[in-house]
Amino acid sequence: LAKTTQPISMDSYEGQEVNITCSHNNIATNDYITWYQQFPSQGPRFIIQGYKTKVTNEVASLFIPADRKSSTLSLPRVSLSDTAVYYCLVGDKGNYQLIWGAGTKLIIKP
Amino acid sequence: NAGVMQNPRHLVRRRGQEARLRCSPMKGHSHVYWYRQLPEEGLKFMVYLQKENIIDESGMPKERFSAEFPKEGPSILRIQQVVRGDSAAYFCASSPSSGGATDTQYFGPGTRLTVL
Numbered sequence: 001l002a003k004t005t006q007p008i009s010m011d012s013y014e015g016q017e018v019n020i021t022c023s024h025n026n027i028a029t030n031d032y033i034t035w036y037q038q039f040p041s042q043g044p045r046f047i048i049q050g051y052k053t054k055v056t057n058e059v060a061s062l063f064i065p066a067d068r069k070s071s072t073l074s075l076p077r078v079s080l081s082d083t084a085v086y087y088c089l090v091g092d093k094g095n096y097q098l099i100w101g102a103g104t105k106l107i108i109k110p
Numbered sequence: 111n112a113g114v115m116q117n118p119r120h121l122v123r124r125r126g127q128e129a130r131l132r133c134s135p136m137k138g139h140s141h142v143y144w145y146r147q148l149p150e151e152g153l154k155f156m157v158y159l160q161k162e163n164i165i166d167e168s169g170m171p172k173e174r175f176s177a178e179f180p181k182e183g184p185s186i187l188r189i190q191q192v193v194r195g196d197s198a199a200y201f202c203a204s205s206p207s208s209g210g211a212t213d214t215q216y217f218g219p220g221t222r223l224t225v226l
Contacts, residue, residue, distance in 0.1 A: 032212050043114070043201045043217025044153070087152060091211025096143065097169065098211055100152030 004088045009105040018075045020104050022088030025069050030092040033064060033071045038085045038103070047086075048073070083108045112137070114204050114218035115184075122224045129189040129196070131221045135204030142185045143203045143215060144170075144177060153201060159185060160208070192225045199223075 203215035
């Protein structure tokens with residue numbers, strides 16, 4: 001299973017765009033990249049998943065360069081309620097033992 | 111359309127007692143995962159079950175821990191003779207298929223176990 005590396009923490013301000021980058025140098029050909037969000041005292045929640053290039057949904061965008069060794073989660077115009085821990089995970093259909101790192105603790109300030 | 115339900119939300123046990131954690135997956139989901147989370151850490155995989163089958167329990171300690179997902183009723187994570195080191199948040203997730211990492215996992219609110 002590919003290991004991922006993310007910044008431990010990030011700060012930003014309301015209304016800003018936030019980009020969180022995840023490194024996964026050993027990503028395999030069939031691996032997908034998935035991001036989850038976790039609020040304190042809650043279970044994680046799926047945000048977005050992608051394989052290559054760019055994926056966008058109503059919550060975020062995911063940018064994946066051609067070599068796929070990294071990915072960037074982009075949150076447009078964040079609000080205080082986006083304060084949470086964000087996890088980047090990598091795996092394919094056969095990987096149900098997802099490896100969760102410590103994630104990135106994002107703090108949004110007024 | 112109810113999400114994943116876990117109960118109890120908080121559980122306090124004394125050392126040596128048994129803890130029984132329950133998880134009801136989302137309607138239509140037959141795949142259940144259990145995770146453990148310590149403060150300021152990521153989730154650690156414990157076990158993956160399908161209805162009436164344990165598919166992978168390699169993340170679960172061999173002693174004192176067991177899990178089941180019967181044909182009827184919730185999935186149960188059972189911890190016998192609890193020790194202080196078992197204190198953690200235990201999360202259950204469900205998915206509609208066995209797509210591994212490509213499947214969205216839907217998480218419950220967790221059970222916070224405190225061992226005195």
